Amino acid sequence: MEPEDEFIENASTLLRFAKAELKQFLAWTNPHTSYGKQAGILIQELEAMSRQLETLRQDYNNQVRKD
Numbered sequence: 001m002e003p004e005d006e007f008i009e010n011a012s013t014l015l016r017f018a019k020a021e022l023k024q025f026l027a028w029t030n031p032h033t034s035y036g037k038q039a040g041i042l043i044q045e046l047e048a049m050s051r052q053l054e055t056l057r058q059d060y061n062n063q064v065r066k067d
Contacts, residue, residue, distance in 0.1 A: 002064075008057050015053065019046045 022043050030036050 004060060008053065008060065011053055012050070012057075015046055015050050019043055019050075022046070 022039050026036060026039050026043075029039075031040060
């Protein structure tokens with residue numbers, strides 16, 4: 001595995017764990033509080049980052065295949 005592949009995989013793992021932890025936080029707390037709403041926003045941002053990271057993975061893989 002190339003270092004870049006490992007970086008992307010590690011970043012994906014970190015995003016998945018962060019999202020899971022925030023979802024667990026929301027399960028244990030009131031989602032209607034200011035901090036509950038903020039946790040919901042963070043989950044949405046992590047989901048957007050996951051999509052961007054997948055685009056990065058695809059772009060990287062396409063470039064590696066060309067070389």
